[in-house]
Amino acid sequence: MSSFPTALDEFNARMFGCERCTRLREHCSHVAAVRRRAYADWEYWGRPVPSFGDPLARVLILGLAPGAHGSNRTGRPFTGDGSGDFLYPVLHEAGFASQPTATSRDDGMRLDDLWICSVVRCAPPGNKPTPEEIRNCAPWLDEEMSLLANLRVVVCLGRIAFEGLLAWARRTGIVDSRSGYSFAHGAECTLPNGLNVIASYHPSLQNTNTGKLTRPMFLSVFKRARVLANSTEKKAAPRAKPNPSAKKARSL
Numbered sequence: 228m229s230s231f232p233t234a235l236d237e238f239n240a241r242m243f244g245c246e247r248c249t250r251l252r253e254h255c256s257h258v259a260a261v262r263r264r265a266y267a268d269w270e271y272w273g274r275p276v277p278s279f280g281d282p283l284a285r286v287l288i289l290g291l292a293p294g295a296h297g298s299n300r301t302g303r304p305f306t307g308d309g310s311g312d313f314l315y316p317v318l319h320e321a322g323f324a325s326q327p328t329a330t331s332r333d334d335g336m337r338l339d340d341l342w343i344c345s346v347v348r349c350a351p352p353g354n355k356p357t358p359e360e361i362r363n364c365a366p367w368l369d370e371e372m373s374l375l376a377n378l379r380v381v382v383c384l385g386r387i388a389f390e391g392l393l394a395w396a397r398r399t400g401i402v403d404s405r406s407g408y409s410f411a412h413g414a415e416c417t418l419p420n421g422l423n424v425i426a427s428y429h430p431s432l433q434n435t436n437t438g439k440l441t442r443p444m445f446l447s448v449f450k451r452a453r454v455l456a457n458s459t460e461k462k463a464a465p466r467a468k469p470n471p472s473a474k475k476a477r478s479l
Contacts, residue, residue: 234374235342239277242348247363251349251356258350272302275349278371280342281306285379285456286323289388291429292347292356299350303332304343305430313430317442321449340456342378344371346391352472354431361391368395381422384428386410392424403444411450412440423455 229396246252259273278373292393293299297308306329318324318341325337347356347364350440356364372378372395383389393405401420408416427440427448434440 228376233282235278235371236284238371238374241369243275243277245348245367248349248360248423249350251347251360254263254295254352255299258299261300264302265462266296269300271300273299274302276302276304276345278342278344280338282342282375283377284338284340284342284375285377285448286341286452287378287381287394288341288343288384289381290343290345290384291387292345292354293350294354295350302332303329303336305329306334306336306391309432309435310430313440313442313445317445317449320446321426323453342375344368346388353463356387361387365391365398365430369398379421379423379456382425382426382427382448382452383410384427385431385432388425388429389426403465412444415451423452425452425455432452 248347255273259271262269263272272394275468276298288304290304293304294308294310298304298306298419301307302329305314311329312315315324315329315336316327318338319327321343323338325339326335347361349360349364351357351360368391379409381392383392389408390405391411393402393408396418397405401418401422408424412426412428416424418424425448427445428434430440430445
């Protein structure tokens with residue numbers, strides 16, 4: 228990969244200076260100042276977390292928001308917490324990540340054909356951003372999606388990420404309505420512009436420690452993403468209604 232800055236690098240540089248949400252900025256700064264005892268010697272990132280990966284990626288992981296003592300500490304998505312400990316070994320096995328462990332921005336991790344971002348870029352209290360905070364962050368997602376020129380597949384980790392992607396599709400005129408698109412683990416749909424979407428449970432400890440999301444379940448999602456990336460071509464993005472043949476599954 229080139230060492231020269233890309234449009235996505237420049238995007239990240241602008242994005243992590245964002246101050247749109249007072250509550251989130253205060254929370255991230257407070258967590259960074261107080262710190263958790265286990266990370267007392269860390270200098271926390273404490274800012275909006277930049278996206279990460281291959282600028283030529285055909286597959287995007289869309290998450291919810293940074294973790295207070297994970298990404299808000301390390302400055303890289305899904306790095307330094309339980310969710311990342313579950314995610315990156317799966318990405319490594321699926322051929323998207325250069326190594327199975329993610330500990331810091333300087334650990335040598337590289338992603339191939341994969342980009343990672345989130346609906347909300349700052350760590351929210353209790354991992355629960357408000358609807359207003361999600362709306363405030365939406366322009367960043369809109370711009371980022373426009374820069375991912377090779378994108379073919381989006382893997383949405385959790386219901387909020389799935390709903391955030393549909394909101395993006397509606398804002399940009401790809402769909403007229405969110406109706407007809409249902410969240411469930413492993414559910415797939417194809418947007419009218421040809422973009423494939425796979426829904427997955429989020430790899431939070433709440434899901435992985437209880438067995439709601441297992442490694443085989445998660446790995447199958449990324450194997451499927453690889454298949455879709457290799458077998459589809461993105462179309463133009465006309466304004467259209469949701470694909471009636473999209474796979475539906477019961478809501479969770």
